[in-house]
Amino acid sequence: MDRFSGKTAVVTGGNSGIGLAIANRLRQEGAEVVISGRNRVSLDAAARELGVRAIEADVSRMDDLDRFYATLADTVGKIDLLYANAGIFEAKPLAEVTEAFFDRQFVINVKGLFFTVQKALPHLRDGAVVVLTSSMIHDAGWPGCSVYAAGKAAVRSMARSFSADLLARRIRVNALTPGVTATPILDWPGMSESERAAGLEALRARIPVGRLASPDEIAEAALFLGSAASAYMIGGELRLDGGMTEL
Numbered sequence: 001m002d003r004f005s006g007k008t009a010v011v012t013g014g015n016s017g018i019g020l021a022i023a024n025r026l027r028q029e030g031a032e033v034v035i036s037g038r039n040r041v042s043l044d045a046a047a048r049e050l051g052v053r054a055i056e057a058d059v060s061r062m063d064d065l066d067r068f069y070a071t072l073a074d075t076v077g078k079i080d081l082l083y084a085n086a087g088i089f090e091a092k093p094l095a096e097v098t099e100a101f102f103d104r105q106f107v108i109n110v111k112g113l114f115f116t117v118q119k120a121l122p123h124l125r126d127g128a129v130v131v132l133t134s135s136m137i138h139d140a141g142w143p144g145c146s147v148y149a150a151g152k153a154a155v156r157s158m159a160r161s162f163s164a165d166l167l168a169r170r171i172r173v174n175a176l177t178p179g180v181t182a183t184p185i186l187d188w189p190g191m192s193e194s195e196r197a198a199g200l201e202a203l204r205a206r207i208p209v210g211r212l213a214s215p216d217e218i219a220e221a222a223l224f225l226g227s228a229a230s231a232y233m234i235g236g237e238l239r240l241d242g243g244m245t246e247l
């Protein structure tokens with residue numbers, strides 16, 4: 001299938017995990033793909049492996065975003081699909097959250113995503129599609145996750161408001177809402193291998209389907225959101241969480 005031939009797609013955080021899987025599937029289905037991230041080594045590796053363009057850009061730095069979109073305008077022109085996917089996850093109990101901890105996640109997951117979309121506006125084609133990566137945690141109460149969950153609730157909310165602001169340009173914005181997905185974001189720093197294995201097992205045990213999601217199955221949903229098949233969906237969210245929210 002070549003659902004995306006002739007389309008230009010941008011995936012932030014396209015050098016790892018869910019973003020890498022989205023970039024890979026878009027490329028396989030004919031899109032010209034540009035990925036971004038901060039890590040030059042994994043950007044280069046993804047560019048080689050997938051045959052995509054890779055641009056180093058930190059979404060939390062406004063000058064990086066300006067340079068990113070200027071480079072895109074000079075190289076690939078208008079954007080048909082924007083996946084604002086870059087994000088980080090850190091956990092701490094409420095009593096231990098510091099201002100720096102709070103700011104680090106909000107500046108990337110909320111402010112960075114907001115301006116990833118806002119600064120893209122002059123470069124998006126009318127009728128383009130924007131997909132924001134939220135998380136199922138945005139409407140759950142998990143210990144240690146207050147900052148991350150609040151940020152992802154903000155992302156969910158932005159899918160609604162952005163869609164309202166962009167109606168006249170027929171730009172659809174939806175949220176992609178994964179559950180626990182096996183990606184490097186779960187390589188929690190400071191944990192031993194056995195602590196990490198125990199943490200993952202505790203998570204797995206809470207998932208009704210009995211396993212973590214794979215980045216590829218989340219990417220399939222992301223491609224649905226980016227395709228004409230979801231043309232009637234706007235300001236909404238597509239949740240893939242193995243039953244964690246509903247069961």
Ligand SMILES: NC(=O)c1ccc[n+]([C@@H]2O[C@H](COP(=O)([O-])OP(=O)(O)OC[C@H]3O[C@@H](n4cnc5c(N)ncnc54)[C@H](OP(=O)(O)O)[C@@H]3O)[C@@H](O)[C@H]2O)c1
Nearest residue numbers: 013016017018037038039058059086087135180181183185
């Ligand atoms: N895995 C899960 O269980 C899960 C569940 C729900 C939602 N999500 C969301 O899914 C998205 C992708 O996460 P993932 O699971 O695929 O994790 P991942 O493998 O760690 O990927 C995160 C990506 O975001 C990029 N990134 C982080 N900070 C950035 C910044 N300041 N500027 C530019 N790029 C940045 C990283 O690139 P660099 O390393 O180069 O910075 C990386 O490519 C995130 O928004 C995450 O919150 C994940």
